[in-house]
Every structure is written in structure tokens, then in C-alpha cells.
Amino acid sequence: GENVEQHPSTLSVQEGDSAVIKCTYSDSASNYFPWYKQELGKRPQLIIDIRSNVGEKKDQRIAVTLNKTAKHFSLHITETQPEDSAVYFCVVESSGTYKYIFGTGTRLKVLA
Amino acid sequence: NAGVTQTPKFQVLKTGQSMTLQCAQDMNHEYMSWYRQDPGMGLRLIHYSVGAGITDQGEVPNGYNVSRSTTEDFPLRLLSAAPSQTSVYFCASSYAHGVRGRNEQYFGPGTRLTVT
Numbered sequence A: 001g002e003n004v005e006q007h008p009s010t011l012s013v014q015e016g017d018s019a020v021i022k023c024t025y026s027d028s029a030s031n032y033f034p035w036y037k038q039e040l041g042k043r044p045q046l047i048i049d050i051r052s053n054v055g056e057k058k059d060q061r062i063a064v065t066l067n068k069t070a071k072h073f074s075l076h077i078t079e080t081q082p083e084d085s086a087v088y089f090c091v092v093e094s095s096g097t098y099k100y101i102f103g104t105g106t107r108l109k110v111l112a
Numbered sequence B: 001n002a003g004v005t006q007t008p009k010f011q012v013l014k015t016g017q018s019m020t021l022q023c024a025q026d027m028n029h030e031y032m033s034w035y036r037q038d039p040g041m042g043l044r045l046i047h048y049s050v051g052a053g054i055t056d057q058g059e060v061p062n063g064y065n066v067s068r069s070t071t072e073d074f075p076l077r078l079l080s081a082a083p084s085q086t087s088v089y090f091c092a093s094s095y096a097h098g099v100r101g102r103n104e105q106y107f108g109p110g111t112r113l114t115v116t
Helices: none
Strands: A002-007 A009-016 A018-024 A032-038 A043-053 A056-059 A062-067 A072-077 A086-094 A100-102 A104-112 B004-007 B010-011 B019-025 B031-037 B043-051 B054-057 B064-066 B076-078 B087-094 B111-115
Touching: A002 A086, A009 A018, A009 A100, A018 A086, A018 A104, A032 A062, A043 A056, A043 A062, A062 B111, A100 B043, A104 B076, B004 B087, B010 B019, B019 B031
Parallel strands: A009 A104, B010 B111
Antiparallel strands: A002 A018, A018 A072, A032 A043, A032 A086, A056 A062, A062 A072, A086 A100, A086 A104, B004 B019, B019 B076, B031 B043, B031 B087, B043 B054, B064 B076, B087 B111
């Protein structure tokens, strides 16, 4: 089955700096790659997603890049703010099966 | 529009007891799913459903049953609770075929289950 690895597990950045979180996956047929943000004690919420026919997608300060050949995708957050502090999960949908496999999460701390 | 609701919020069970976690959504979503969240392990898919009468297993289905008799409800049954099932359980729903390919999952608030 699909295997998703996410790095790093924790990340601390100064406010205003950029943060990058990377994920790799194993199933080359996977075609949908969302990112979820989970604040402490709350439910996960979608922040951005990308499909396999697109290499990059941007939404204000966040962007996702996808390299299908290498089977990895990354979340980029620019100009980080304290409210960006949360756990971020990459997710892979295994080729139209509706099976969503989550990475183990990255705890991002933005230091003021 | 309540979104995705889950009951109860908290539950303590003794080993061997059974119970049902309730999940309901009012967005007419075809897809519903159950995850468990354990420290350092992300969210793991237990069971999912793409419509009433259709269910399938996820990554960690053992010890859990589901049914989907209506579009709105997707209960999760623990057959004989074990300490290894201590976790936070999230229900989620989405359209099966998202708008412009965006299959956003909406999560419920979670149920914190402790098995002693």
C-alpha cells in the first residue's frame, strides 16, 4: 500500500522567515496531494491541495510544489506569523481509491 | 448548517466493553471516513464510505465496524474495547467528486476515547 514520509517532525523558525515541509510517497499512481493544518486541540483543516497534473500551486503566503518523477511534494510558507504555529500534515490519495494516507505531521513553531 | 458533528466528546471504557461513536453531517457529502489520531503517528484511516450502503476498510480496520444506512450518518462501532484503542477519533466527510478536483475533507471535533 501507499507509504508517506514527512520531514521534519518539528520545525522552529523566526517570525518573518520561511518554512518548508517535505513529503515523499511510494505509489506513482497517486494523484491528489492536500495539506492539512491542525491547531492545538482542534480539528484538521485543509489549507492547500494539488493534483498530479500541476507542478506548483500558490495561495497567498503558502505554496505547494509537486515532483511526480521523484514522488515528493513540499509545503512552503513565506513570511511566517505566530498564527502559523500548528501541526501540518501532508496527505496522499491513493489513485482515486478515496483512501487518504496522512504523513506523521510536522510541528511548526513560529518564534516572535 | 452544523457541518460534521460527533458524539460523545469524551468516553472512558473498560477493556471488553463495546460502544458506538456517532458521526453525522448535513452537507449531503457522499464520502465519509473515520480516523484515529495517536501521538507521533498522524491520522490513520480506519474505515470509509463513498455512499449509503457502501463501506470499505482503511489502514487500521481491525476491532472496528461501520455501516452507512443513510447519507448523513456513519457510526463507528468498537466491538470489544482494548487499551490499544485509546486514541482521539475523527470523523470526516467530503464530496466524492470535488469541485474543480478539490476533495476537501471536513472534520468533526473529535472524540477522545480512553480504554482502561
